[in-house]
Amino acid sequence: MTSSSWRSVFAAVVRREIALAMQQKGDVLTPLFFFVIVASLFPLGVGPEAPLLLRMAPGVLWVGALLAAMLSLQRLFAADHADGSLEQMAISGTPLAVIVMAKVLAHFLLSGLPLVLIAPVLGIQFGLDARSLGVLTLSLLLGTPTLSLVGGIGAALTLGVRGGGVLLSLLTLPLYIPVLIFGAGAVEADAAGLGVGAHFSLMGALLLLSGLFAPFAITTALRISLE
């Protein structure tokens, strides 16, 4: 197996995941609507005062994005596990990590990227200005791939386990916290005039770190689940 054939497998898996998702658009759209609804509930819960909402906006939008990204995690391996294609992937000549990375990338494209694109609209509802909207979008763009990578570990660990859905949230949400802190912190730091360099650097570091370790962890967890 050469690296060029790994690349073609990688691209094929990404295309396959996107094609499958396009057949069931509801799976892609539901987390997105969930995000919109959660973000809309907060003004109803705490009142419509503009300064308060402005203050809360980065945190609320980030928590909403976190929960929405988590909702779609269970689908990451469940269908392939149920119909046995995951086992075929595990025993194919291509390293499982390559296939896993392709699936995680597809998960980001299908669940993370739509959240990034819709977040500015919700940000406007909370009264964020153009600059803050830009920072928020960039922080989500930098943070959601990390969510897909880290969440993939939880999805692989809870594959076929009793009460998998709730357990998945119990496992992954604590691991999401650093991303949440730096992501929402970036918008607040920018609004306070502190600059976003430090926050974005740390988020980039988290992305690199999880990109390095998550494939191994996911692969190991999948092999344990498939035993």
Next chain:
Amino acid sequence: MNNRVANWFRFASPQNFYPLAGRLWPLFAMLGTVLAGIGLWMSFFVAPTDAQQGEGYRIIFVHVPVSWMSMIIYLVMAAWAGLGLIFNTRLSGMMATALAPTGALCAFLSLWTGALWGKPMWGTWWVWDARLTSELILLFLYLGFMALQAAIDDPRRADKAGAVLALVGVINVPIIYFSVQWWNTLHQGASVSLTRSPSMATTMLWGMLIMSIAIWMYTIAVALARVRCIILERERHADWVRHAVE
């Protein structure tokens, strides 16, 4: 040399470790009790009243040791988990499983005593400070580890899945430790440092160290006692268990 290595690996088998743990745990329990007695006596009667914090600070003698232990136990648990993944030894997974409840207890006690200390000192039970929050996350990690293991019926799979989770979560422990430097907030900085002289009275320091060792010994005793139960439960079909129980 070869003999000695072979002897060490002998105890990797649950059958050989069971009697060893049975001999060791009362020893550690005794050590822990004696040290806790000395530590508590020092912390209540020897250590001076703090100039700023009055008598209320004395909870430090429980708070700091359990906070340290909650982190150390996670590291030890992750180390056992890693050993189990690498060498595929059954006992390693059992040790990790045996340590988790004590770690969760320490994390919970750390948060609880911290709240009791925070009320008179800062005037609040809880602040969203980085260190408190990280300790809370650590508690969540312990609970997630235990929930994952409880949800999987096959103990070998539960061990391995828990091991992956523990190794992933271990990244969180340094974040706890360095969070003080990262986010400089309400929580006071670390008052014990290895590089400069400590900013507390020597008797206070000794009381705290003795209490830490006492809790350490307690942890070892409890983990060994618990691992004996786990061994019996998992090996209940083996012949030697029937003889051991008789």
